[in-house]
Amino acid sequence: MGRHTVPSVEVRALHVLRGKTMVLNDVDFSIPTGRITGLLGPSGSGKTTLMRAIVGVQRVTSGSVQVLNKAAGSPELRHEVGYVTQAPSVYRDLSVEDNVRYFGAMHGRNRAQAREAIDAVGLGTLAKRRTADLSGGQFSRVSLACALVSEPRLLVLDEPTVGLDPVLRAELWERFARLAAGGTTLIISSHVMEEASHCDTLLLLRAGRLLARLTPDELRVRGATEDLELAFLHMIQADIAGRRGAA
């Protein structure tokens, strides 16, 4: 069996109740190793909740989430899984370099590896700058560098390109592709449908349910248009109409 066929994440019959709402409803899928999986869906569809379940910080109501053949959140996965949230969790009083070195040290990484991660997110010239004095987009990239430095086998990124300019966004997607080619598994959520074309597989969520698991090309065919944004919209509209008809 080739490495691409080995699943890194297996989610079975996952239900998550938050407050009184079933925010994930019978979600079932697996994610292959060494691939980029895009998590797409309207605001509030459950993307962040699903990522939280995969990294093991979300209380699940029923079902199972296996990561690298272990239950999500197992202590053995601490060095294997990297998670970058939408709200960057870095030390504002420390410099860029000190932040990344600190996170790197927790995973046994050295100074050179920290510099490499900083360069990868385009912050090489700002390495000595206090994090609090960065722009919003630069600030969120520090968080990404902190995740990259640990070289996790599974990298879960919640909207990592928000607030970035097109040049940097393109560079980051190239970086993600290189990581995947090296065997890292990436799960990346996005609102930007154009970014979906960089993913190997897409998980489309709507209102807590998995609408489809397909490739960008399959989405174009299913949605009957080359435009991924429109294709997704068509699928959502068909789903709404289908459910109305069934009701």
Ligand SMILES: Nc1ncnc2c1ncn2[C@@H]1O[C@H](COP(=O)(O)OP(=O)(O)OP(=O)(O)O)[C@@H](O)[C@H]1O
């Ligand atoms: N702590 C909470 N208690 C109750 N409901 C919650 C809680 N956190 C999130 N929700 C609800 O769960 C649903 C899914 O939220 P989630 O953050 O996973 O969506 P999302 O797809 O990531 O949205 P966005 O794209 O806007 O970030 C939403 O309806 C949200 O209002």
